[in-house]
Amino acid sequence: MSEEGTNNTGKKSRVPMREQAPLVRAKNFEEVPYGYSEEEAIQEAKRCLKCKKPLCVEGCPVNVKIPEFVGLIAEGKFAEAARKLKETNALPAVCGRVCPQEEQCESRCILGKKGEPVAVGNLERFAADWEREKGVVEIPACKPKNGKKVAIVGSGPAGLTCAGELIKEGFDVTIFEALHETGGVLVYGIPEFRLPKEIVKKEIEFLEKLGVTIERNFIIGKTATVDDLLNDEGYSAVFVGSGAGLPSFMKIKGENNIGVYSANEYLTRSNLMRAYSSTSATPIMKGKRAITVGGGNVAMDAARTALRLGADKSMIVYRRSKEEMPARKAEVHHAEEEGIEFNLLCNPVEILSDENGFVTALRCVKMELGEPDASGRRKPVVVAGSEYDIPCDVVIIAIGNTPNPLIPSTTPDISVSKWGTIVTDETTGRTSKKFVYAGGDIVTGAATVILAMGAGKVAAKSIIEDLK
């Protein structure tokens, strides 16, 4: 037996997370990893070196007090660990699951230099789950009401974080959500098998217990504008966390054929509308051969969803090579284990259909990597005469989004970039309009849950300062 990976007592390897077997989980929507047991969590937590100058904390966009909460787990003080986490992170059960720890906290861990870093994400998830499952979640005391109202647009990670910070400071906080369910991308985008909806629901219930009001089916820019909120409805400030927006398409022939979805639509049907369940009234094409175009986390989610909906074969088509894929390594690994086929250096040029418009194949060309482009990644170039068809009945386009113009177009004094994102001062979250703040994907373009949360937190700090 090799030294690495099997030794759970030493400092070198981490305690592995038990998971559903790949071929079993590929047929269900239940969460893939099971989470640590108490013993496993303690064992993993004990690996932490308790560095005097913890680099992991610097690697975290919201500076979670990592050595402290990990230390509490090592001592078996699980509820205390969860509360320590919540001092800086409003959604630890979510972040423990979907944060790219390998690029953040864990990438800075000293242990990672010679072996595996401490499994900060797994431990975060453990503490938050333990507190919730044991029913010992504490409702922290909020400051006395200050009589000022703040509106939050969107109930995704940015909005939820901002709301959590402000309610504790004594503000009256109302979240306006366009959909019928709260959570934003956490409910319509990220699938159940990666982030159970029950967890998101509990986090939102927690905010409601703190006193946050939630208005569902309320579209800012339509049902009321930002100016209505500020001028007529008595709000002193508005935070815009409206999310990534409109799906991009490739502008190739056949893109409106039947069986072609944006990843947003495909995932919304499956996640938000629960089309995977036989009791759902919302239909979805359960392709036998599904192709997802793109190489990000959303593409992995879509391809893995297609498999769970019953595809015999679920394929990824990506125009660059594996090294350039923006998806988390762990997600790519999970997808590979489940049998997703990766067609790399492959670019779609047309979507073919039968006479009724139903998709029959994706026509692609082979690519090779040329000189680095503006992003620093080697630019894919078409291999002449390499056209070929991949038979399929569902095509899911997961190549990104453009910002939703709903708020900028109805609030003319908010400055937007040439890409349509809202321009803010990064360090404060302030927009060009007084008492209007923004954060998350509407500012950065598609990014991560934790970055959106960080932005929600920064904006909350500015709101507290500006409304003094």
Place this chain on the structure above:
Amino acid sequence: MFRILKREQLSEQVWRYRLDAPRIANKRKAGQFIILRPTSQSERIPLTIANANADEGWIEIIFQVVGKTTMVLQALQEGSSILDLAGPLGKPTHIEKFGKCLCIGGGVGVAPLYPIVCALKAAGNELTTVIGARNKSLLILEKEMAAQSDLFIPTTDDGSNGRKGFVSDVFKELIGKGEIFDAAFVIGPVMMMKVTTTLTVAEKIPTFASLNPIMIDGTGMCGGCRVSVNGETKFACVDGPEFDAAGIDWNELIRRLNSYKMFESKARDDHNCHLEGALK
């Protein structure tokens, strides 16, 4: 929750609900729609706002029972509530004083045409309104439409009310009589819109059609409602629902509207196959 203040049957399969929705009533303009979900088990479906009163805080929707969701909606009684309702969505109809306007509505499409007729009238246009349905019992909003129009022509396929024939036949007659129109608004079943707007466009009348493709969120997020207009992909929920009829790819729209119909019947066939297998 959005209370049903009034529930009326307009024809055999068509219902009018007045809903308590003060915020939407306050903001809505002609041509806009809402998305609703009657119960937690239902789909989200788009429906045009057929009428509204900002002072009294209500909107009206008119729908035809065609599938599962509209069936569930129809089963809700006066005084009970619709679980989810969001809007007003889409761009309002562009209203100006065009001069002489032709408004053509077919079937339940007469409902979304009504607020447009009212707005055009209020803007000082001279209105010729043509509404049609398969038969007398399916013809809706006759009185309301007549009251707004300078010339009102009802028609039924079987001649049981008004003249006999299609709305497109009426249009041909009007043109034959030398009538000239500055703008046309056409709403109805997609095939009726395709046929009728082909005629109006051929007469060089600027024509607008209101499209009702499959949607989920209605705010641009899912892209399910995409339609090709002048060779460009548009999202009906945010770029529409009204488009220049001359540029609409009608065949693509018809195919996309049928996506799940064919899928459902396929599923039914599959199901039958299993049953036959079991019987053997």
